[in-house]
Amino acid sequence: MTLVAGVDSSTQSCKVVVRDAETGALVREGRAAHPAGTEVDPAAWWDALQEAFRAAGGIDDVAAVSVAAQQHGMVCLDSAGEVVRPALLWNDTRSAGAAADLVEELGGRAEWASAVGNVPVASLTVTKLRWLARNEPANAARTAAVCLPHDWLTWRLAGGSAPAGASLETLTTDRSDVSGTGYWSPSTEDYRADLLELALGKVPVLPSVLGPAELVAGRFGVGAGDNASAALGVQARPGDVVVSVGTSGTAFARAVAPVADGSGTVNGFADAEGGFLPLVCTLNASRVLDATAALLGVSLDELSRLALSVPAGAGGLVLVPYLEGERTPNKPDSTGAVHGLRLDTATPAHLARAAVEGLLCSLADAIDALRALGTPVERVLLIGGGAQSAAVRAIAPAVFGCPVVLPATSEYVADGAARQAAWAVSGADSPPVWSELTSELFEADPTPVVREQYAAARELTVHR
Ligand SMILES: Nc1ncnc2c1ncn2[C@@H]1O[C@H](COP(=O)(O)OP(=O)(O)O)[C@@H](O)[C@H]1O
Numbered sequence: 001m002t003l004v005a006g007v008d009s010s011t012q013s014c015k016v017v018v019r020d021a022e023t024g025a026l027v028r029e030g031r032a033a034h035p036a037g038t039e040v041d042p043a044a045w046w047d048a049l050q051e052a053f054r055a056a057g058g059i060d061d062v063a064a065v066s067v068a069a070q071q072h073g074m075v076c077l078d079s080a081g082e083v084v085r086p087a088l089l090w091n092d093t094r095s096a097g098a099a100a101d102l103v104e105e106l107g108g109r110a111e112w113a114s115a116v117g118n119v120p121v122a123s124l125t126v127t128k129l130r131w132l133a134r135n136e137p138a139n140a141a142r143t144a145a146v147c148l149p150h151d152w153l154t155w156r157l158a159g160g161s162a163p164a165g166a167s168l169e170t171l172t173t174d175r176s177d178v179s180g181t182g183y184w185s186p187s188t189e190d191y192r193a194d195l196l197e198l199a200l201g202k203v204p205v206l207p208s209v210l211g212p213a214e215l216v217a218g219r220f221g222v223g224a225g226d227n228a229s230a231a232l233g234v235q236a237r238p239g240d241v242v243v244s245v246g247t248s249g250t251a252f253a254r255a256v257a258p259v260a261d262g263s264g265t266v267n268g269f270a271d272a273e274g275g276f277l278p279l280v281c282t283l284n285a286s287r288v289l290d291a292t293a294a295l296l297g298v299s300l301d302e303l304s305r306l307a308l309s310v311p312a313g314a315g316g317l318v319l320v321p322y323l324e325g326e327r328t329p330n331k332p333d334s335t336g337a338v339h340g341l342r343l344d345t346a347t348p349a350h351l352a353r354a355a356v357e358g359l360l361c362s363l364a365d366a367i368d369a370l371r372a373l374g375t376p377v378e379r380v381l382l383i384g385g386g387a388q389s390a391a392v393r394a395i396a397p398a399v400f401g402c403p404v405v406l407p408a409t410s411e412y413v414a415d416g417a418a419r420q421a422a423w424a425v426s427g428a429d430s431p432p433v434w435s436e437l438t439s440e441l442f443e444a445d446p447t448p449v450v451r452e453q454y455a456a457a458r459e460l461t462v463h464r
């Protein structure tokens, strides 16, 4: 049996799966936690990766390993290959002002969307580089190369950072992740050095962009951004919209043509199979459930039970979930809010229901934005840690207004990376077709009132 390994180095943890390259059967798995915070020393990802490999029984016997990871994180390296400063993550909002400046300097959102498929917001790497140039000029001056979390981990695994002499020229990336930098065009498949220079004031070494099934140093897949890898892991097909409830909330679909949304709501990313991946991302998803459970002093299972114990609409109680500020809509300085509180809705159950509904309404808005750009929505596939919530599963079809398919619980980002590794080993033109996933179907009568009351409340927030 040929074995392959897939890695998901995500915001909260590192997950590793070892699978049979031919059938996709799960053989072993392991995981390790990441530190909290929105800036993280990449060494912590490396340590967690080693721990997760050990927990998964090691990788000595695998033919290939691919790494998928959280997107957009700014990893700056000096000329010796040393990390210049802790990486700023996708959910770090300090570069919001830099994003606004960059939009203005290029002449507006439409110009950015047409140049790189994305309008700068604090999440994108290009805005973090502008923040670095303005706020830490010494670190900017020391920066000889810029890469993304999965690029850096792949580079280290493949020996590019060898103590004998790190070679920045051996850095690699893939289309899906580089399409979230803000200085690579999914339409032309070229770096936009001019936009990088606009942000950072210079053009450091950038990773080479390899094809989806290429191998690095003979044993490492090119890797991917975590959402593109999840699309590969769930074997998404046309008509599927994948909704992930992880640290981020995302809604995305595979597409055959690049997307340029001048409003900035939809990111025009590339996918991990040579196509495209229009995607909407929010900053507030599973942690809204974590925070509400902590506030109520209950477990996540009890939060679900409470939420399901009161009717749809929570008696008019609405929770706007912008606890970390928000990316979509672009409100980096916003806070969350609770509206409609009355004596009879001042109960743990109503708050639990409002939290689940608020989180799902923000994702329903995301699905609508994809639909508005012409994305067909035949099935919603629900994945991510938050999909383990019984309340999320039950309420999602009512809020989304369509059936929701829940693929069997699995680490779909790591699975996608493993499938990419199997593809690279096979030398075939397309990824291997692994056995059809078992899944559960959730259906419910639509509850438009939930979306209506959310729409009336979502602008009513105050700044942090
Ligand atoms: N039973 C559950 N109910 C609700 N949420 C859950 C449950 N189990 C795990 N989670 C959530 O999963 C989240 C982590 O999801 P994950 O997709 O691994 O995140 P990420 O990939 O961003 O690190 C945690 O915030 C946690 O609240």
Ligand SMILES: O=C(CO)[C@@H](O)[C@H](O)COP(=O)(O)O
Pocket (backbone or CB within 6 Å): 010, 011, 012, 069, 070, 071, 072, 090, 123, 180, 225, 226, 227, 246, 247, 248, 249, 250, 267, 281
């Ligand atoms: O910024 C995005 C997508 O544009 C996020 O989806 C990150 O890629 C983080 O993913 P998770 O750790 O939440 O899975």
